[in-house]
Every structure is written in structure tokens, then in C-alpha cells.
Amino acid sequence: MQPLKLLLNSRLPFPVRRHLSGLNLVERPLGKSIMILAPHMDDEIIGCGGTLCKHMAACDNVCVVYFTCDTAERKKEAQKAAAVTGIKELCFLDCKEGCLEGSREAVALLDDIITRYKPDLLYVPHFTEEHPDHRATLDMGLEACRRLCPVIIGYEIWNPLVPNFLVDISAFAEQKNRALSCYQSQLTLHNIQNLSNALNQYRAAFLKFAKYKYAEAFFAAPWQEYITLTKQYRIFYNSFLGI
Numbered sequence: 001m002q003p004l005k006l007l008l009n010s011r012l013p014f015p016v017r018r019h020l021s022g023l024n025l026v027e028r029p030l031g032k033s034i035m036i037l038a039p040h041m042d043d044e045i046i047g048c049g050g051t052l053c054k055h056m057a058a059c060d061n062v063c064v065v066y067f068t069c070d071t072a073e074r075k076k077e078a079q080k081a082a083a084v085t086g087i088k089e090l091c092f093l094d095c096k097e098g099c100l101e102g103s104r105e106a107v108a109l110l111d112d113i114i115t116r117y118k119p120d121l122l123y124v125p126h127f128t129e130e131h132p133d134h135r136a137t138l139d140m141g142l143e144a145c146r147r148l149c150p151v152i153i154g155y156e157i158w159n160p161l162v163p164n165f166l167v168d169i170s171a172f173a174e175q176k177n178r179a180l181s182c183y184q185s186q187l188t189l190h191n192i193q194n195l196s197n198a199l200n201q202y203r204a205a206f207l208k209f210a211k212y213k214y215a216e217a218f219f220a221a222p223w224q225e226y227i228t229l230t231k232q233y234r235i236f237y238n239s240f241l242g243i
């Protein structure tokens with residue numbers, strides 16, 4: 001199928017409510033075993049922290065895999081943030097930041113975790129993310145799931161995506177902010193709370209009712225379709241850049 005048709009025709013494999021604005025509003029994606037791949041500690045909260053809190057409030061099985069870790073301080077911050085969201089299952093691959101691309105060690109570790117955990121929903125940095133660690137995390141995640149073929153859910157960190165559904169996180173925005181405040185080392189570099197709040201408020205504005213104050217945006221597709229779209233997007237993007 002052509003990529004544009006895939007984008008337009010992809011049907012979401014969980015209950016969806018068509019909002020008056022024409023956007024798909026999802027209470028939360030449903031899955032028996034949910035895994036979030038985070039290239040860096042804080043990406044999981046920036047991209048899907050509110051939805052993650054919703055999963056935990058509903059007693060879903062959730063595991064977060066952190067790919068990089070340069071300091072013990074950041075690992076402590078991630079553990080503090082997990083205490084706020086309620087996540088118990090944390091896996092640390094402990095790869096060096098900026099060096100994920102082509103890491104055989106990370107691939108082997110991830111293969112092992114995915115074989116044990118068997119996710120049917122896999123959150124990944126969306127294919128429009130440009131950071132090399134974010135791209136490498138996506139590639140490794142898609143490859144490691146080749147036998148399970150779960151539903152892939154792309155989340156946004158530094159490159160806003162074209163969503164095919166939104167999750168209203170208004171009731172969990174305060175909890176998300178508390179989780180972000182645990183990442184003090186990152187807050188000294190960028191105000192990730194302001195960035196994240198602004199993006200979530202922007203997303204909620206598309207729902208056009210005052211009760212929606214914060215929302216997270218995602219693009220989900222079956223595993224095979226997500227791979228096709230990722231490849232096509234990169235061909236398009238590289239040709240656009242003249243690479």
C-alpha cells in the first residue's frame with residue numbers, strides 16, 4: 001500500500017471516539033503488556049507521561065526501558081520520577097548517550113527484555129524525531145519486535161508529529177509535572193516542564209472545549225505499517241535535505 005494511503009487508512013486497534021473536532025480521542029490505548037522505550041531519562045515523561053499515569057491508574061502492566069545513562073544522578077532521577085508515576089518495572093540498558101546507533105550490546109539487551117515481557121503495545125519515539133539516539137531507539141525497538149508484531153505508538157519529544165489520536169491528560173497534568181520536576185539535571189539545561197506543558201496545551205486546544213486543558217498526541221499503526229512509513233519518511237526527508 002502507498003505510504004499516504006497507509007497514513008490515511010490506518011485503523012486504530014483500540015477503542016476510539018471521534019471528537020467533534022474530527023480528531024480521534026482515545027481514553028487510553030488498550031494493551032495487556034505495555035512497554036515504553038525511552039532513549040534518555042525524561043523522554044518517557046515528556047512524550048507520554050500523562051498517558052503513562054493513566055495506564056498506571058487503570059492498573060495496566062507497564063514497563064519502561066531506558067537506553068542511555070551517563071550518570072548515576074540521572075538514574076536516581078528516573079527512579080524518583082517512576083515513584084511519582086507508579087511505574088515499578090524499569091529496565092536500564094546503560095548505553096552511552098550519543099552512541100546508540102549500531103550498538104550491538106543494546107540490541108542484544110533489548111531482544112532479551114522484549115522476549116521476556118512480550119509487549120502488545122510498544123511506545124517509541126516517533127519516526128519524525130531527528131535526535132540520533134531517538135532514531136536508533138525506534139530502529140532497535142521495531143527490529144526487536146519482529147516476531148511479536150505489536151501495535152506501535154509513536155510519541156513526540158523534540159519534533160511535533162502529525163497525530164492520528166489524542167489522549168486527554170488534564171486530570172494527570174499535575175502528576176506529570178511532578179514527575180518532570182524529578183529531572184533536576186535536565187531542568188538546568190532546558191525548562192522541560194514549560195516545553196511539555198506548552199505542547200500539551202497546544203494539543204488540547206484542538207479538542208475545542210475548555211474542559212480539555214492538556215492532551216498528548218500520538219501516531220499509532222500496526223508494526224508492519226509503522227516500518228513502511230518510517231522507511232518512506234526517511235527516504236522523503238533525506239531527499240528533501242539532498243542527502
Ligand SMILES: [Zn+2]
Pocket residue numbers: 039040043131134157
Ligand atoms: Zn531524548
